[in-house]
Amino acid sequence: FQSFAPKLYVYTENAMDLIFKHNNELHREFPGAFASAEYDLGDLGSALQLQDRDLLQGWRALTALGTYDSRYGGDLVLWDDGFVVRFPPGAIVLFPAALMCYLFVGVRPGEKQYMFSQSSTAGLYQY
Known part of the structure; x- marks a missing residue:
């Protein structure tokens, strides 16, 4: 993300820095410009998703995990x-999921x- 969209990376990183400076009770769980991380351990098949709460111009990183061919x-x-993109375990894709x-x-x-x-x-960028 930092290497192919450096201006967007700096924008998101600066926003996170401002939030953490404003409230010292908050802390980063991991380094980087993304504010959240989640694991989906359920059945992923065929559920149409739109992450319309994501930053519109931002990226969502998906990492495939599991044991499947x-x-x-x-x-x-x-x-x-x-x-349609083949998405084997270990693959990572970044895309504008809000769009x-x-x-x-x-x-x-x-x-x-x-x-x-x-x-x-x-909503974090309005903070």
């Missing part, structure tokens, strides 16, 4: 653009697909 499922579908609906193709029975995502909610 990406030749048979687990693809990331960027619904609005009509892209795009997306979903995951289900995996085969007995396989598991999990997701680790990082993002920043737009």
Whole structure:
């Protein structure tokens, strides 16, 4: 993120710095410009998602985790653009999730697909 969108990275990093300077009871859980991280340990298949609370011009980072064969499922579908992206375990993708609906193709029975995502909610930038 820092290497391909350096101005946006600096913008988000500066916003986080201001928030933490304003309230010293808050602390960063991990380094970087993203304000939040979450694990999705449930069934990811076929649920259309739009992260409309994300910073509009910001990025969401998704990391695929689990034990599944990406030749048979687990693809990331960027619904609005009509892209289907093979998304094997360990892959990371960054995209403007506030602007795009997306979903995951289900995996085969007995396989598991999990997701680790990082993002920043737009409301933080109004703080």
